[in-house]
Amino acid sequence: MRKTGKVMPHRNILIFLLFGMSCMVFGQTKVTASLDAKQVLVQESFTWKLEVVGSDGMPNVRLGDIDKIALLSGPMQSSNYTFVNGKTSSKKTISYTFVALETGKVVFPPVDVIIGKKVFKTQELKLEIVASRRSNGKQVAAKQSVYLRAMPSKTSVYVGEPLTVRYKLFTKVGVYNYQVEKLPDAVGFWAEEVPQSAQPRLVSEVIDGERYNTAVLKTVLYYPTKSGELVIDPLNTELEIEVKSNQRNNRRFNDPFFNDPFFSGKRKATKNFLSNPVKINVMSLPEPRPRKFSGAVGNFRIRAGLDTNAVFANDAVGLSISLTGSGNFKALQLPEPKLPEGIDIFKPERTDNISIKGMKHSGSKKSTYLLVPRIPGEIVIAPIEFTYFDLKTKKYVTRSSGQISMSVYDAEGSQPVVTSGYSKEEVELMQEDIRYIKSADNHFTRAQTSALGGRFWIIHIIGLLALGGAYAYEYQSRRLQGNLDLRRRTNAIKAARKQLNKATKLSEDSEELRALLHQCITGFIGARLNVSENTLDTSEFTELLSKHGVPSELIDENKAFLEGLAMDRFAPGAVKRSASEWISATQELFQKLRRVL
């Protein structure tokens, strides 16, 4: 008790120290947000950084959307631990890289930083984006040796009207690859890249008196899907370009020979390039819109027709509707035919054949329906109409396919027509109709349950019981058999000895004594070899013993003994041997047999 009393204060001090230290660590947690620039040019990138000192957990930050800038990359996280004079300090950094899109003042609002359960607030940050010194469109880029520009084909379009943006690289130095991995984000547009060869053609151009090599890296077709002022984000890509090596500055001698490009120490470097963003003014389509207008913009023609104009009832006939022209094919759907009564229509087979030609999508869209007229007569299918907005005339245009008619004849046994999309069996099935109801069948049963029924279980239980019974019977009989044999075998020596003793005790020389001796030997052999000795004669004993690998001398001895004994029993006087002689001979033989069996 005294001891613990002494220890306790130390422990308290320790706890106090630990607690105090942790408080200090907590108190030291410091959160700072910073920008690496106060003023940036349009298209320049800058970094917003959050530093957390003295906290173990990675902070949780959410930066909201901020106007006039776009996120380039981030968040990048890094941790830093230092030990100075036994003190640990940790610093965690999260940074985002942005690009300035337009001139103006940008305010980074205070950000809530969650560390563990505590919330810290950062200070407000301000940034000014200024126009580049040359704001006549060529921008600051013209001074650079490599720059990327986005060149839209037009800046004012209708919803659904395509425009192309060419991303062109201007360079004064060598460029080793022109691969662009990712298309820029364009909210409100549906974009498709115009295919071009992997290695773009280089063209020499003079810009502001300086010669540049230019290459179109990508051409992208944009279809606006909503109206308003939309922005296509800058294309951001890494390119491998030639840069001058730093070694050049350390040159010892300035000889024109060594200033040759061959020696000038140029090397490859991977650099990030950004194009300018593209602003597009998207006009909504003029009102009022026709009722049947479904959003098609371009120039289209519609056609519809039947395989044949004369069919038999229940024959399948193909109705194809095709739309050709150019425009926003991907966004539009073919009109569906309206059929009179008495015709079944099956799911259409659709084929598209659309490609980009002359910076717009053109081609055709086709649906082929299978019709099966059921009733003979003249059938007229209403013209199929398609309404679109024509970009040339700036008006809505409705095109019609013209009226479709066919004669349906009544006939039996007509041959089915096989049309693609369905198997022959299916088309044959189309010739038929649904079969009639069954009115005579009144066979009701109780609603089915998952129960298998009594009979099922009875059969299975009886079966398993029978199987079990059979196994039990087999097992029992085997066991009994095995036991009997074993007992006979283990008792063989005892039984033989008993018989010998019995024979020795017999006072007189008699036939009974010889029978006992015979029984002693044969019984022993029979029990050991698991045979019934009573059915065997002398020669069979010989055979049996040789089969069990008994030495031949012993077999002969045994044979002689048994024969002699038998002769003495059944023909008295033929063998001159006394009872005691027989007993000792038996004992001798028994001992020999015992050793081998």
Add this chain to the structure above:
Amino acid sequence: MRTFQMSILMFAFILNSVFAVDVEGLMAQGNSKYESGEFESAIRLYEKVLATDRVSAALHYNLGCAYFSEKMYGQAILQFEKARRLSPRDPDVVHNLEYSKLFLKDRFDLPEPMPIVVWVRELRQSLSLGELKFLEEILFSLLILGTILYRLSGGHALRRVVLPTTLVTGMLFLVMAGWLVDRTISLDEKHAILLVDEAAVSSAPIPGASTLFVIHEGTSAEILDATDAWYELRLEDGKTGWIIHEAVGLY
């Protein structure tokens, strides 16, 4: 006491027969409405019969025909499938089922399976639950008999005949028992058919989960899993996703 027992028996009998007449009467009314082209009333009457615990292949078949005439292909296919469950080899049922499937909007172009696969699948489909049960019982009895004979025949020449026969019987028994277990365990909840025009199949059983694909009326699918409000489906082409209970009918 005896008369009391008798009267209870009589009452039960009368109740039973009245009930039976009622079902058959409703069915007959439904048939006559169908014959006169009033499919909607026919559907109502057939559905009334279904609401009792009496079923028949003809009832599901007729109801399927009525739904088909109303161009409700999803319901029609569902009813024909149910009729086929009860009466798998009825040519009318099979025909109408195949015919209704022509009107499906979703079609899967799957590679043709091997003939043996098709044959086994058709055999399996063509057996009713009762027949499956009967076959399984016979095979089970033969298997037990064969096993017992084999065990007890010792070194007898009979053994040479019994062994292969029993092995073959055993294999057939396993197949049949598997089919039977599959059929009984999943009697009600194995397949789903879309009953609405169009439905979105979601990536997760929660509202607002993203849509994986859209299926159309009559498309059937295997049910893999279920929650209180959603089923997980596997379509014929192997695509899986979740759909709400209300959109599908089960068979």
